[in-house]
Amino acid sequence: xxxxxxxxxxxxxxLRGSWxxxxxxxxxxxxxxxSTYRAHGFTYSIDLRAGVQRNLTTGRERRLRVRRPAPLSxxxxxxxxxxxxxxxxxxxxxxxLxxxxxxxxxxxxxxxxxxxxxxxxxxxxxxxxxxxxxxxxxxxxxxxxxxxxxxxxxxxxxxxxxxxxxxSASSTAATTASTNSSSTAATTxxxxxxxxxxxxxxxxxxxxxxxxxxxxxxxxxSRLAASSATSSPTSAASLPPFNTTPxxxxxxxxxxxxxxxxxxxCRTEDSxxxxxxxxxxxxxxxxxxxxxxASTPRKRAREDEGRGDAPSGGGSANERLADIFEEMSVIMxxxxxxxxxxxYDKAAKALRAHAAPILSGAQAKSIAGIGGGMxxxxxxxxxxGELAELEALRRDxxxxxxxxxxxxxxxxxxxxxxxVAAGVRSLGALREAVAEGRVALDGxxxxxxRLAEELACKVPRDEVAAHEAALRAAAEGGPPLRLVVCxxxxxxxxxxxxxxxxxxxxxxDGPCGDLLGGxxxxxxxxxxxxxxxxxxxxxxxxxxxxxxxxxxHRRLDVRAVPRENFxxxxxxxxxxxxxxxxxxxxxxxxxxxxxEYRLQKANGECVPASSEHDIxxxxxxxx
DNA sequence: TACAGCGAAGCGAC
DNA sequence: GTCGCTTCGC
DNA sequence: GCCTG
Ligand SMILES: O=c1ccn([C@H]2C[C@H](O)[C@@H](COP(=O)(O)OP(=O)(O)OP(=O)(O)O)O2)c(=O)[nH]1
Ligand SMILES: [Mg+2]
Numbered sequence: 001x002x003x004x005x006x007x008x009x010x011x012x013x014x015l016r017g018s019w020x021x022x023x024x025x026x027x028x029x030x031x032x033x034x035s036t037y038r039a040h041g042f043t044y045s046i047d048l049r050a051g052v053q054r055n056l057t058t059g060r061e062r063r064l065r066v067r068r069p070a071p072l073s074x075x076x077x078x079x080x081x082x083x084x085x086x087x088x089x090x091x092x093x094x095x096x097l098x099x100x101x102x103x104x105x106x107x108x109x110x111x112x113x114x115x116x117x118x119x120x121x122x123x124x125x126x127x128x129x130x131x132x133x134x135x136x137x138x139x140x141x142x143x144x145x146x147x148x149x150x151x152x153x154x155x156x157x158x159x160x161x162x163x164x165x166x167x168s169a170s171s172t173a174a175t176t177a178s179t180n181s182s183s184t185a186a187t188t189x190x191x192x193x194x195x196x197x198x199x200x201x202x203x204x205x206x207x208x209x210x211x212x213x214x215x216x217x218x219x220x221x222s223r224l225a226a227s228s229a230t231s232s233p234t235s236a237a238s239l240p241p242f243n244t245t246p247x248x249x250x251x252x253x254x255x256x257x258x259x260x261x262x263x264x265x266c267r268t269e270d271s272x273x274x275x276x277x278x279x280x281x282x283x284x285x286x287x288x289x290x291x292x293x294a295s296t297p298r299k300r301a302r303e304d305e306g307r308g309d310a311p312s313g314g315g316s317a318n319e320r321l322a323d324i325f326e327e328m329s330v331i332m333x334x335x336x337x338x339x340x341x342x343x344y345d346k347a348a349k350a351l352r353a354h355a356a357p358i359l360s361g362a363q364a365k366s367i368a369g370i371g372g373g374m375x376x377x378x379x380x381x382x383x384x385g386e387l388a389e390l391e392a393l394r395r396d397x398x399x400x401x402x403x404x405x406x407x408x409x410x411x412x413x414x415x416x417x418x419x420v421a422a423g424v425r426s427l428g429a430l431r432e433a434v435a436e437g438r439v440a441l442d443g444x445x446x447x448x449x450r451l452a453e454e455l456a457c458k459v460p461r462d463e464v465a466a467h468e469a470a471l472r473a474a475a476e477g478g479p480p481l482r483l484v485v486c487x488x489x490x491x492x493x494x495x496x497x498x499x500x501x502x503x504x505x506x507x508x509d510g511p512c513g514d515l516l517g518g519x520x521x522x523x524x525x526x527x528x529x530x531x532x533x534x535x536x537x538x539x540x541x542x543x544x545x546x547x548x549x550x551x552x553h554r555r556l557d558v559r560a561v562p563r564e565n566f567x568x569x570x571x572x573x574x575x576x577x578x579x580x581x582x583x584x585x586x587x588x589x590x591x592x593x594x595x596e597y598r599l600q601k602a603n604g605e606c607v608p609a610s611s612e613h614d615i616x617x618x619x620x621x622x623x
Numbered sequence: 624t625a626c627a628g629c630g631a632a633g634c635g636a637c
Numbered sequence: 638g639t640c641g642c643t644t645c646g647c
Numbered sequence: 648g649c650c651t652g
Contacts, residue, residue: 013624055624062624332648339626343648371649412645442633444645487647500647534631534646541631541646557647559630572628573647584627595628596647 013053014063020339022064026053281552284457303579322352324381324390325374331393334402336413347374349578358382401425407456409448409533409555410441427452444533451531451543454552458495466546467499467554474522479515480506482566486573487557498555499544502573504563516540516560529556565597567609572596574612586619594619 011030012019025039029046036045036056043056046064054061329344346369351358358364360382361375370378381387393399404426405416419425424433430449433439441449448455459467468485475481484490487500505515520540523529530553531543537560544556561569572580573596587594591602599607599618607618616623 328648337648340648342626347648369649373648410645414644444632498647536631539630539647559647575647577627577647581627588627593628597629 011064011066014065019065022053281453281457284454284552303576303582316352317357318351318354320385321358321378321381322348324348324387325351325377328387328390328393331390331399334399334406334413334416336417343369343374397425405430407452408445409452409455410445411448447531447533447543451553455543455555457552458497459499459554461489461494461496463546463554464489464496464499467544467556468501470526470528470544470546471499471501471523474526474528475503475519478518478522481515481519482506482563484570484573486570487575490574491576498557500573501556501558502566502569503558503560504566504569507563509563511562512538512560516558519560520558559596561597567612567615568594568598569596571612571615583615583619583621586621590619 011022011027013022013026023039025037026044026046029035029037029044030048035047036043038044044053045056046053048064051064052061053064325344325348329341329348332338332341332344350367350369351364354364354367358378361370361378364370364378365372365375377387377389398420401420402413402416405411405419405424406413407427408430411419419430419439422433422439424430424439427449430439434441434446434449464485468483468489471483471485475483481503482505484502485499486502487498488496489499503515503519505512514537516537516539517535520529520532520535520542523544527547529542529544533541533543535542539560540556540558542556543553545551545553559569559573571583584594587599593600594615599609599615601607607615609615609618613623
């Protein structure tokens with residue numbers, strides 16, 4: 001059966017806190033059934049049953065597992081697609097939300113573990129070891145098809161999130177989604193894209209899926225594993241998730257106005273039928289005039305890589321190359337290639353910061369972050385002004401679709417991939433699919449979809465200032481608090497993707513209690529906060545809008561931390577992203593850990609800080 | 624082989 | 638309700 | 648993707 005289209009299983013290797021797809025050499029060895037292979041000068045042995053890859057040269061080991069083939073909603077619409085045929089088994093089973101059904105069974109069963117015997121024991125904990133990895137190959141694939149599951153209803157679809165979107169995601173005021181009676185129920189046969197969905201989906205489709213990860217590792221059940229992602233919705237094109245700057249000099253170029261370069265801030269690019277014509281929002285595209293040099297930023301532009309900045313020339317000598325790599329970074333991010341995305345971003349920033357014009361890849365190789373691959377691309381870019389690879393990616397339908405879908409808050413690489421697989425490739429198509437019940441979104445996603453065009457617009461600096469005033473006004477009457485608007489605004493940018501506010505008790509140390517809750521409630525009462533996306537005790541994510549004609553909805557993030565962590569929190573929340581990563585890496589070098597609460601040494605001791613400056617100093621970094 | 628570190632949400636298993 | 642796992646987002 | 652041994 002399988003054979004040909006045998007859904008090439010997706011094997012992953014365990015990293016530190018997450019699992020990543022494994023390389024070609026390893027995949028090839030697995031496909032060929034080899035138990036040893038060579039790659040980058042090393043010899044490896046692999047034991048699929050045990051779920052282990054061992055570097056025979058160094059003796060180090062990494063765990064292996066196979067992951068569910070289809071991300072989320074495998075199925076969706078066209079059952080046909082992938083799996084179509086295959087999955088006799090699973091099919092019926094799945095049923096709507098109730099995922100469980102499927103659970104473990106499929107795979108396991110079949111599997112029955114092959115011959116090999118190395119004792120199953122291997123996995124330490126593993127009680128459950130149950131699920132034989134090996135099987136995987138066999139087992140899973142089929143399922144893969146995922147289509148299997150379709151719940152009762154015919155349509156595949158990704159089930160939705162748990163019905164109750166209750167808390168979060170609900171629209172604050174009456175507005176929003178909540179209304180949608182439909183949602184929940186309706187979902188039945190639809191593809192769920194919501195969070196849980198994942199798992200849901202998983203089971204739906206691959207049932208086992210959830211469990212899916214067949215590796216021996218899992219102590220017991222277990223379905224997924226957590227990790228983090230990146231991405232920045234708003235800034236669409238402009239900034240990639242994270243940036244790693246090359247130079248160690250974390251200097252703070254003092255803020256300067258960001259010129260035109262960033263244009264792409266807004267616009268959704270996706271003119272779909274059902275789209276709620278965002279008049280204003282559309283304009284915002286034009287409104288990108290922003291960059292306004294006018295409003296001179298006030299603070300430092302930490303690691304912001306002034307791009308397009310000074311005409312003074314200076315670093316813009318390699319701007320073209322930097323732009324190319326930055327674009328590659330953004331695309332890699334869309335494609336779930338987080339490390340490649342980081343690598344391209346690092347290279348782009350390094351080139352942008354390099355004053356001398358690069359005339360060849362070989363010359364550039366001396367720059368940290370530029371290796372053989374980048375050097376080769378630099379040569380091509382210098383010769384033809386373009387990268388064939390990039391030109392192809394720009395036209396790639398999947399990339400275009402991902403770019404549209406990823407604009408929706410709550411739709412990350414996995415769910416976007418599931419949607420694309422389901423044939424949903426634009427905001428319009430997504431709205432349509434949701435309306436028809438083929439795709440179910442959770443509350444936050446519904447808000448994100450409804451306001452996608454508006455939220456894609458950047459916020460001019462002056463407006464952020466107005467938001468700050470609104471936040472302070474709402475704080476009156478409540479417990480005294482210290483509030484600082486951080487993010488790109490505090491870094492002096494002329495326009496921001498959202499409003500990031502940090503609050504702490506003004507006088508009291510210790511837990512924040514309901515500080516955040518009370519604050520948000522008053523913002524909502526004032527009519528300022530319009531929708532909630534996530535609402536916890538220390539972090540709030542939602543949507544707000546200033547009163548007045550023509551104001552757009554904006555993303556609002558509020559973080560509450562104990563007063564004693566204020567400077568660490570300010571450092572974190574002000575960023576930039578690149579600076580945070582750089583400082584945290586520096587801490588790692590020292591064997592320490594830096595987060596938004598503290599800088600902790602190896603011996604557990606915490607470094608006191610009465611200013612952000614203290615933190616730079618403790619790490620031996622230039623402020 | 625490592626890649627920053629963590630909050631919120633949601634689901635299945637128990 | 639707790640725990641493990643995952644996704645998404647900051 | 649890059650870096651290091
Ligand atoms: O992955 C992330 C994302 C964000 N942050 C920190 C730094 C960042 O500056 C701050 C606020 O996040 P946001 O996404 O709002 O970034 P920004 O720097 O404010 O840019 P934008 O103008 O797009 O909002 O949170 C991180 O440390 N890691
Ligand atoms: Mg921001």
